Amino acid sequence: MRILFFITLQLISLSFFSAAERPNIVILYADDMGVADVSYGDPGAKIQTPHLDQLASQGMTFTDGHSSSGICTPSRFALLTGQHHWRRFHGIVGAFGGTVFEPEDFTIAKMFKRKGYRTGCFGKWHLGWDFDAIRKPGTKKGDPHAESYDWTKPFPDGPLDQGFDYYFGDGTINFPPYCWIEGDRFVTIPTKPVIKSRPLAGGGSFRPGPMAESWNPYNILPTITQKTVEWISKQKKDQPFFAYLAFNSPHYPIVPNKPYHGKSKAGYYGDFVIETDAMVGMVMNALKKQGFADNTLVVFSADNGPETHAFERLEEFKQWSSGKYRGVKRDVYEGGHRVPFIVKWPGKIKPGSVCDEVVSQVDLAASFAKIIGYHLGKKEAIDSYNLLPVLEGKKYSKPLRVATVQNTSPKKFALRQGDWVLIDAPSGAAKKENSAYLNHFDLDPYGQGHEGLLFNLKKDPRQSNNLYAKFPDRVIKMRSLLKEYLSGKPCSPRQG
Helix, strand or coil: CHHHHHHHHHHHHHHCCCHHHCCEEEEEEECCCCCCCCCCCCCCCCCCCHHHHHHHHHCEEECCEECCCCCHHHHHHHHHHCCCHHHCCCCCCCCCCCCCCCCCCCCHHHHHHHCCCEEEEEEECCCCCCHHHCECCCCCCCCCCHHHECCCCCCCCCHHHHCCCEEEEEECCCCCCECCEECCEECCCEEEECCCCCCCCCCCCCCCCEEECCCCHHHHHHHHHHHHHHHHHCCCCCCCEEEEEECCCCCCCCCCCHHHCCCCCCHHHHHHHHHHHHHHHHHHHHHHHCCCHHHEEEEEEECCCCCCCHHHHHHHHCCCCCCCCCCCCCCCCHHHCECCEEEECCCCCCCCEEECCCEECCHHHHHHHHHHCCCCCCCCCCCCCCCHHHHCCCCCCCCCCCCEEEECCCCCEEEEECCEEEECCCCCCCCCCCHHHHHHHCCCCCCCCCCCEEEECCCCCCCCCCCCCCCHHHHHHHHHHHHHHHCCCCCCCCCC
16 A cells, blocks of 8 residues: 555646746757867957857856767767766767667667657767668678669668757768758758869868768758758657757868858858857857747757867968967866857856866767756766756765766777876877977977876866876876776766
């Protein structure tokens, strides 16, 4: 009887927890954007982002926010699963590559769907599809020719299989096939080879593969944004929704539309960032117009830091996308994974607040689970920390995260613990660092004469003073913890 009474009581309490009390969730995810590409109200910034500035003024800006990786596919996997990518794979999904997910994987989209949310995904996926399902008999795996595929068939293992009710996008802007996909079907059919020599405002290239006749890279950013706006306009007040808009910008190819040319003081890249900011404004306006703004939690971040063309912008425009940090995309230096990170939640987050807490995009899973009342199992979102105490401005005596593991390539890891970061490799750079950049900031290229790197980021955010030899005990302790994580220990202490 007591058990029956308890179950009845639980059901009654759940019946009073209405859909209106659960916030809508929107993630706006930029592609290859540096932490210093947002102006945050600075009138002297060479790239002005008024809509992101407004988002920051209405919410919380994290100065120490990170993606899981310095490249795109792994960071997207980590964001959606609450699990670091290096537990499963490294690298990106190539052209005609299969899914990175396993059938029973937890994703935040599946979680939202189980809790009664409508779920929509827009733009860049880059987590793989099942190309074999549409490949014609007798053709080779990864064949780049249009005639090798039946484009009328469903296109499985994409967003719909990971918990999204709806998808509209182009897959990945510089990977074939170059066409529009809606749900698990092709809207435009790729019938000819991509034109690699097509003129582009800011440069870039495309991998060989089939392209639809009407495909135009300039259409992608405004189209996926408009589709997101249309989807939001169809949502109902009595059912919460989750929207994930993954921009193709400011990733190469750099293709800002003409109305944005010359709007920045950082070339076409800066113009592309400004157009991205305008798309953020369109989504925010849609939420307000439809009456959702006051009950919607919005996250803006990016999958990794800026592409190596940031070196050229530093020389030509004196704009360093990584701000006071060292490194670019692919690096385990801070600039490779420290990214813009803004969260707005009306009535919960103090407007204009700034937080120096170290947070990771893997933490969104546990935070969202807590918000919507989803109990995470022991194998779900194993690296995710609940950020609600931070978001709600509650007092706590020590950092929420014990440590954070950063990684891009298979044999190069970094462990962040408090103000300290250990790079368990002779260099944090993925490629040879630009000499003009090193001279500009008076940096040692590293790579020889030591086994690893140790920095105090509070005192040395540029990572210019290697303390590895000076603090051997700290190195030993941090390396030991890193090995524990790499051997399987969850980064989050949460018990299922």
